Structure formats: structure tokens, C-alpha cells
Amino acid sequence: MIPFRLREDIGIDLGTATCIVYVKGREIVVSEPSVVAVDAETEQIICDGEEARRMLGKAPASIRVIRPLRDGVISQYDLTLRMLKRYIKTACPFHIFKPRVIVCVPSNITDVEERSVVDAARNAGAGQVYLIEEPVAAAIGAGIDISESRGTMVVDIGGGTTDIAVISLDSVVVSESLKVAGDKLNDAIKDYVRKKYNLLIGDQTAEDVKIRIGNVYRQQKPEYYRVRGRCLARGIPREITLSSNEMLEAMLSPITAIVDAICTVIERTPPGMIEDIMTSGIVLTGGGALLKGLSELISEITGIKTVVAPNPVNCVAIGTGKSLDNINTFNESSVNLARMRLPKY
Ligand SMILES: Nc1ncnc2c1ncn2[C@@H]1O[C@H](COP(=O)(O)OP(=O)(O)OP(=O)(O)O)[C@@H](O)[C@H]1O
Ligand SMILES: [Mg+2]
Incomplete structure (x- = not known):
């Protein structure tokens, strides 16, 4: 039974792929795809949510299935508002006062995007x-004590953005946010199949390929997955079998962009903190x-x-939820924790 409270405090991970709502005292109460029909x-x-996600690519012309967030930010305000x-x-059906809400946002969000959220x-x-900020929430959710004077590196790879940050003393020391993440990996798989096999596959098929056989590191035993699409030459349905050995080649461009951005953040990290990161390692969060093979690849490079x-998918939501404990010290309507940045190195 949902307890009655005068006012709830809630944390929201408003993600490009998934929207997760955390209520203080009840933890994650909503976790749904960010999709609206x-x-x-x-x-x-x-x-x-899930019902709308199942319609992606399959709805008749009378129904539009929309993902109202793109690249980590709101692209369709009205639909995001109605979904939220x-x-x-x-999340909180019974209350007297409106809830206090912490929402996480990508690190390089513009003022206009921030206002829209x-x-x-x-x-x-x-x-x-x-x-x-998303990587700060991710670090808290991953169980890292960000208040210590010790550099920690977190890489949150979502659907729309990859947020990379070195955090110490409750602040982001160096960060980078790029609009290359899960969606771009799916696009790369679609492009690869189109170019190599002359076959057009849908977004959901590309997502299934990535989850079933996606692998970006050397493997002992390849895995195979059969996909169906439309032959571009003849316009008829055709089936092919993809191997996990092809996946690095397929996703090479977005994977290179993510790994390059991690290397750039390492280059900009103050030398004193490099030792901390070497000791504690890089922590990956997000779906x-x-x-x-991604952690092995990053480790090797x-x-x-x-x-x-x-539980990487829930780290940002859990971190946002945990930071509800400090909500009384937060400033309203602006980015808290990690707003103070040291100069770039
Ligand atoms: N097993 C898996 N292998 C590879 N990718 C996966 C797997 N499971 C989920 N993903 C990907 O994770 C992404 C979603 O992650 P997440 O829920 O963290 O994103 P988000 O928080 O909604 O997005 P963002 O933070 O960019 O706004 C999707 O692109 C999905 O394809
Ligand atoms: Mg996210």
C-alpha cells in the first residue's frame, strides 16, 4: 500500500531511452521507456511507456509513436510534459503539497534546455x-563517495548521450558530454547492414542485434543472430545471419568517438588525480x-x-534518489552538485 504523506520528494532520471522515477522511502516506482503513442x-x-514502445515501427498511419527526448534533452516539450x-x-497519487523533484540532466546542457526541463x-x-548532473548522479548511484578528495571517473552511456566526468569533493573536475550513445550504435548497425547486405532493417531490429550479439572485444566463440529486413535491390523481405564478429566493424565509428572522448577527459585530468583513477578504475553506468566487451576495450586502450x-541502468535514478537526502541544501531550478567547475586542464 502507498503510504500517505503530506509531501513526497522524488528523483527523476528523464532519459532519452527510459524514464525512471524514484520516491524517497519507496525507491524506484516507475521505470518506463520514454515513448508516447x-x-x-x-x-x-x-x-x-512500454505499451507505446512495443508499437515503434509497427503502428498504422493513424498513430504516431514518438520518442519525445533526443540526445539527452527534450525535443518535444508537450509530449514530455504529458508523459511526466x-x-x-x-509515483505519488496521494499528497497535499506538490512534490519536490530532483531531475538529472546531461553535463553540457544549455540554459534553454535546462529551463525546458x-x-x-x-x-x-x-x-x-x-x-x-547525470554523471554525478551516476557516481552516487554506483555507490561512490563523491565527497572524498579523491578523483573518480564515471562514464554514463545512455540512449542519447555519453557523459564522462572526473569527480572529486562533490564537484566535477573535468567532464565531457557527447551525443553518441546507444541510439547511435543502433544507427551504425543499421548502416552496416544496409551497406554490406543491401538490407534495410528497423530500429528495433538493430537494438535486438546490439543486445543479443553486440560485442566490441575479441571473443573465443562467435555468436549468431538472424535478422529480417527489406532487400533494397528487389524490395522483397530477406533474411540474413549476422555474427558477433562483425559488430566491432559495424559500431566502430560511435565506439571510437566514445573511447576518444574518455581519452580526452583523461588528458585534461589534473596529474594528481590520475593516480586516484588508476587505483579506483573507470566505472561504467547507463544501459x-x-x-x-566494452569495459575490456576501454581497459585495453x-x-x-x-x-x-x-545495476548500471538504474544508477542515475538511484543516485538522483539518494541525493534527495540533501535536497534542503540545493538551489532551486539550477544545477546542483557539480556546478562549480575548476578551470580546464
Ligand atoms: N545489453 C545491452 N547491450 C547494449 N546496450 C544496451 C543493453 N541494454 C540496454 N542497452 C542500451 O542502453 C541504452 C539505454 O540506456 P539508459 O536507460 O541508461 O539511457 P537513458 O538514460 O534513457 O538515456 P540518456 O541518459 O542518454 O538520456 C539504449 O540505447 C539501449 O539500447
Ligand atoms: Mg541516462
Whole structure:
């Protein structure tokens, strides 16, 4: 039974792929794909979350299935607002005062994008809105004590953005956010299959390929996965078998961009903190961290031990939730924790 409280404090990981809501005292209460299905004529929402995700690429012309967030930020304000409204209502149906809400945002978010998140959360039913940066939340969620004077490196690979940060003393010392993550890996698989096999596959098929046989490191035994698509030469359906051995080649460009960005952050890290990172290692969070062979590849290229955090998909939500304990010290409507940055190195 949901306890009655005068006011709830909630944390929201408003992700490109997944929206997760954490309520203080009850932990994760909503975890749904950030997808909305609307009636093409009336613009009324038909469904959202998992139900809408299942319609992606399969809906008739009368239904538009939309992902209202792109590259880590709100691209369709109205739909994001309506989706958030429902999730906040589901998370805390009974209350007297509006909830205080912490939302996490990518590290290089612009002022306009930041304002859009604050407005959406407020119009969706939040009383006060506070923001924290995604890699900071990811680090807290991964169980790292960010208040220590010890550099820790976190790489959060989501659907839309990869956020890389070195954190020490509650602040981000160096960070980088790039719009290359899970969605770009899917696009790369689609491109590869189109160019090599002259076959057009859908977004969901590319996602299935990545999850089933995606691997970016040397393997003993290859895995295979059969995919169906439309032959571009003849316009008829065709089936091919992909091997996990092809996956690094398929995803090479986005994987190189992610690894290069990690190397750039290491280069910009103050020398005194490099030793800390060498000792504690790089921690991977976000759904993209589950890509097979990625931690081994990063380890080999950087020479730094790289580990996947336990429960990587929920790290940002859990970290946002844990930071609710400090909500009384936060400034409203601006990014808290990690706003103070040292100069670039
Ligand atoms: N087993 C897996 N292997 C590879 N990728 C995976 C796996 N499981 C999930 N993913 C990918 O993780 C991504 C979603 O991760 P996550 O939920 O952390 O993103 P998000 O927080 O919604 O996005 P962002 O933080 O960029 O706004 C998707 O691109 C999905 O394909
Ligand atoms: Mg995320």
C-alpha cells in the first residue's frame, strides 16, 4: 500500500531511452521507456511507456509513436510534459503539497534546455524543481563517495548521450558530454547492414542485434543472430545471419568517438588525480555499459581497469534518489552538485 504523506520528494532520471522515477522511502516506482503513442489526427495520447514502445515501427498511419527526448534533452516539450505528468501522478497519487523533484540532466546542457526541463517538471506537477548532473548522479548511484578528495571517473552511456566526468569533493573536475550513445550504435548497425547486405532493417531490429550479439572485444566463440529486413535491390523481405564478429566493424565509428572522448577527459585530468583513477578504475553506468566487451576495450586502450557498476541502468535514478537526502541544501531550478567547475586542464 502507498503510504500517505503530506509531501513526497522524488528523483527523476528523464532519459532519452527510459524514464525512471524514484520516491524517497519507496525507491524506484516507475521505470518506463520514454515513448508516447498519439492519435495522428487529434494529438491525444493513446498510451505511453512500454505499451507505446512495443508499437515503434509497427503502428498504422493513424498513430504516431514518438520518442519525445533526443540526445539527452527534450525535443518535444508537450509530449514530455504529458508523459511526466502521468509518471509523477503514478509515483505519488496521494499528497497535499506538490512534490519536490530532483531531475538529472546531461553535463553540457544549455540554459534553454535546462529551463525546458524545469518548466516541464513544474507543469507536470512538481512544486520545487532541482537539477543535478547525470554523471554525478551516476557516481552516487554506483555507490561512490563523491565527497572524498579523491578523483573518480564515471562514464554514463545512455540512449542519447555519453557523459564522462572526473569527480572529486562533490564537484566535477573535468567532464565531457557527447551525443553518441546507444541510439547511435543502433544507427551504425543499421548502416552496416544496409551497406554490406543491401538490407534495410528497423530500429528495433538493430537494438535486438546490439543486445543479443553486440560485442566490441575479441571473443573465443562467435555468436549468431538472424535478422529480417527489406532487400533494397528487389524490395522483397530477406533474411540474413549476422555474427558477433562483425559488430566491432559495424559500431566502430560511435565506439571510437566514445573511447576518444574518455581519452580526452583523461588528458585534461589534473596529474594528481590520475593516480586516484588508476587505483579506483573507470566505472561504467547507463544501459550502454551492458554492451559486451566494452569495459575490456576501454581497459585495453586506456590502460586503466574499467568496471561496469552493479545495476548500471538504474544508477542515475538511484543516485538522483539518494541525493534527495540533501535536497534542503540545493538551489532551486539550477544545477546542483557539480556546478562549480575548476578551470580546464
Ligand atoms: N545489453 C545491452 N547491450 C547494449 N546496450 C544496451 C543493453 N541494454 C540496454 N542497452 C542500451 O542502453 C541504452 C539505454 O540506456 P539508459 O536507460 O541508461 O539511457 P537513458 O538514460 O534513457 O538515456 P540518456 O541518459 O542518454 O538520456 C539504449 O540505447 C539501449 O539500447
Ligand atoms: Mg541516462
